[in-house]
Amino acid sequence: xxxxxxxxxxxxxxxxxxxxxxxxxxxxxxxxxxxxxxxxxxxxxxxxxxxxxxxxxxxxxxxxxxxxxxxxxxxxxxxxxxxxxxxxxxxxxxxxxxxxxxxxxxxxxxxxxxxxxxxxxxxxxxxxxxxxxxxxxxxxxxx
Amino acid sequence: xxxxxxxxxxxxxxxxxxxxxxxxxxxxxxxxxxxxxxxxxxxxxxxxxxxxxxxxxxxxxxxxxxxxxxxxxxxxxxxxxxxxxxxxxxxxxxxxxxxxxxxxxxxxxxxxxxxxxxxxxxxxxxxxxxxxxxxxxxxxxxxxxxxxxxxxxxxxxxxxxxxxxxxxxxxxxxxxxxxxxxxxxxxxxxxxxxxxxxxxxx
Numbered sequence: 627x628x629x630x631x632x633x634x635x636x637x638x639x640x641x642x643x644x645x646x647x648x649x650x651x652x653x654x655x656x657x658x659x660x661x662x663x664x665x666x667x668x669x670x671x672x673x674x675x676x677x678x679x680x681x682x683x684x685x686x687x688x689x690x691x692x693x694x695x696x697x698x699x700x701x702x703x704x705x706x707x708x709x710x711x712x713x714x715x716x717x718x719x720x721x722x723x724x725x726x727x728x729x730x731x732x733x734x735x736x737x738x739x740x741x742x743x744x745x746x747x748x749x750x751x752x753x754x755x756x757x758x759x760x761x762x763x764x765x766x767x768x769x
Numbered sequence: 770x771x772x773x774x775x776x777x778x779x780x781x782x783x784x785x786x787x788x789x790x791x792x793x794x795x796x797x798x799x800x801x802x803x804x805x806x807x808x809x810x811x812x813x814x815x816x817x818x819x820x821x822x823x824x825x826x827x828x829x830x831x832x833x834x835x836x837x838x839x840x841x842x843x844x845x846x847x848x849x850x851x852x853x854x855x856x857x858x859x860x861x862x863x864x865x866x867x868x869x870x871x872x873x874x875x876x877x878x879x880x881x882x883x884x885x886x887x888x889x890x891x892x893x894x895x896x897x898x899x900x901x902x903x904x905x906x907x908x909x910x911x912x913x914x915x916x917x918x919x920x921x922x923x924x925x926x927x928x929x930x931x932x933x934x935x936x937x938x939x940x941x942x943x944x945x946x947x948x949x950x951x952x953x954x955x956x957x958x959x960x961x962x963x964x965x966x967x968x969x970x971x
Contacts, residue, residue: 644967651963656954
């Protein structure tokens with residue numbers, strides 16, 4: 627079963643500059659993919675993504691357009707209001723979709739939702755959680 | 770011989786006198802009034818200080834090209850090169866330009882103000898500000914780097930700033946070499962802390 631989630635906080639402005647810090651970066655000169663390894667932090671506006679490895683894949687035709695960002699090895703995606711944790715995450719830039727898989731834990735102003743797969747649409751700010759969804763709402767209601 | 774009476778003979782008579790005098794005059798201008806030739810300016814002397822040239826052996830505009838183990842053509846050129854003293858010191862060069870042309874079409878251009886060729890170590894040590902440009906659109910600047918002569922491998926020894934399709938990158942060190950097993954083609958690796966700023970094109 628799934629639960630739709632309002633994801634107001636993680637609506638990010640995808641035109642803002644992206645800043646990535648990591649221990650190491652390897653850029654494959656043939657197909658242009660860039661692999662950041664070692665506590666990688668990606669910051670865009672107030673959206674912040676932390677992971678151990680982040681691979682940035684570029685569009686085949688235009689080397690400057692980022693096509694997909696694949697983060698793995700324990701990912702935390704946080705924004706002003708919400709934070710989500712999972713094993714892996716894939717962010718497709720074109721349609722602004724973030725799909726997090728593997729023990730996803732989403733904390734939202736007081737409530738937490740756990741599940742196996744969370745897909746978030748950054749443009750509209752809505753999310754869909756699937757697989758063994760468990761919700762914990764703190765008795766005092768949403769502060 | 771008296772002056773003849775008819776016109777024709779009189780004219781011929783005067784011509785016989787005037788024409789030789791005229792010839793004499795023309796001949797004399799050829800030798801007496803000739804232009805002064807300044808022998809000083811004629812020979813172009815080169816300004817290079819001969820003693821300095823003789824003092825140290827040097828090669829001007831040396832070129833060195835080879836094919837590396839991984840099959841890329843490497844060419845090294847410099848403005849001036851001075852041979853080294855011992856076998857370890859392979860000689861120093863100024864305004865060094867190196868170029869790798871790999872088999873899969875990647876071209877790497879290195880430029881440095883000064884460098885040393887370490888023949889035994891099989892590498893060129895570039896110093897005093899090196900710029901690296903790759904055909905994949907990366908432009909990197911660093912203080913110094915070691916470029917291998919026997920294979921396509923470039924390792925910077927200091928901090929690097931780079932601009933390219935990825936955006937602007939600052940890193941502690943940089944290495945450009947053939948990918949490890951499994952990765953075909955060449956890999957540009959930044960380590961010792963990387964910071965990248967990418968401006969999404971709108």
